[in-house]
Amino acid sequence: MYAAERHQAIADLVTKRNRVSVTELAAHFDVTTETVRRDLSTLERLKLVRRVHGGAVSIGSLTVLEAKLPERGQTHAEEKDAIARAALELLPAEGGTLVLDAGTTTVRLAELLPTDRRWTVLTNAVPIAALLAPATHVELQLLPGRVRTTTQAAVGHATVEALGHFRADLTFVGTNGLTVSHGFSTPDTEEAATKRAMVAAAQRVVALADSSKIGQERTVRFARVDEVDVLVTDSRIDAADQQQLEAAGLEIARVG
Known part of the structure; x- marks a missing residue:
């Protein structure tokens, strides 16, 4: 799968599930977690997803999302x-x-x-x-x-x-x-x-x-x-x- 195809597939998956973790995406697309993080950075710049700790959420989710301290x-x-x-x-x-x-x-x-x-x-x-x-x-x-x-x-x-x-x-x-x-x-x-x-x-x-x-x-x-x-x-x-x-x-x- 080409990077552009993977980007679209990741964006679709995040939109469908609302939140997806880096490890889930790495296993799903059989790539490294570092590759997923770069993909998510690209998608966030394109305003297709929003990055959060450990993964990404759909762009329609809360505009400010923080994990609680524990x-x-x-x-x-x-x-x-x-x-x-x-x-x-x-x-x-x-x-x-x-x-x-x-x-x-x-x-x-x-x-x-x-x-x-x-x-x-x-x-x-x-x-x-x-x-x-x-x-x-x-x-x-x-x-x-x-x-x-x-x-x-x-x-x-x-x-x-x-x-x-x-x-x-x-x-x-x-x-x-x-x-x-x-x-x-x-x-x-x-x-x-x-x-x-x-x-x-x-x-x-x-x-x-x-x-x-x-x-x-x-x-x-x-x-x-x-x-x-x-x-x-x-x-x-x-x-x-x-x-x-x-x-x-x-x-x-x-x-x-």
């Missing part, structure tokens, strides 16, 4: 564990002030924070706050705002305003999508505003994202590629994507 935590779990461990290497040797964005990979990083150094941690994530509140090696600053049930993250004007009063050594931020042309992006406007404030609040910014996010574009950009210093991702990142991102000035740390 579901997201189970997706690419091994890659996220490895990314969190690799992020430890970027921590200041003497301790310092960190901003931890909400997300399943940043939760993993919070669990691994070294106990032999003192940390001031600013976060909008309820799970991270609950995890670090009892820690004797952490001074916790829980950011104010409205908590979204989908991401368990505080967002809104109060969150953004609070971040404007701080200057951190390092921000660890998550993303739902990353391309050279659109930058780092997320589906929700308030989440994007909060992430944008987190990027502005730190001397150095590190994005934590498994390779499934790369090559995808979500509705709202919160940072250009040149506004983030390092991307920590897994070894499945497409070579062409890595080359384009590095050419745009982004340092990439691959793990696994």
Whole structure:
């Protein structure tokens, strides 16, 4: 089957079923998951499907669709564990002030924070706050705002305003999508505003994202590629994507 024929067949299947996973499509068409992801990127640019975590939905589905936090935590779990461990290497040797964005990979990083150094941690994530509140090696600053049930993250004007009063050594931020042309992006406007404030609040910014996010574009950009210093991702990142991102000035740390 030629690529164009496969694209049409995938679009028809997604329309018929409303949602189809990458693994289902790979098995159905007897191609690799990497090929399917490229196909879905092409179809999304043509506005024939909408990409979501692990697959695609029909273009007639909800315009903003996010997986809830427990579901997201189970997706690419091994890659996220490895990314969190690799992020430890970027921590200041003497301790310092960190901003931890909400997300399943940043939760993993919070669990691994070294106990032999003192940390001031600013976060909008309820799970991270609950995890670090009892820690004797952490001074916790829980950011104010409205908590979204989908991401368990505080967002809104109060969150953004609070971040404007701080200057951190390092921000660890998550993303739902990353391309050279659109930058780092997320589906929700308030989440994007909060992430944008987190990027502005730190001397150095590190994005934590498994390779499934790369090559995808979500509705709202919160940072250009040149506004983030390092991307920590897994070894499945497409070579062409890595080359384009590095050419745009982004340092990439691959793990696994």
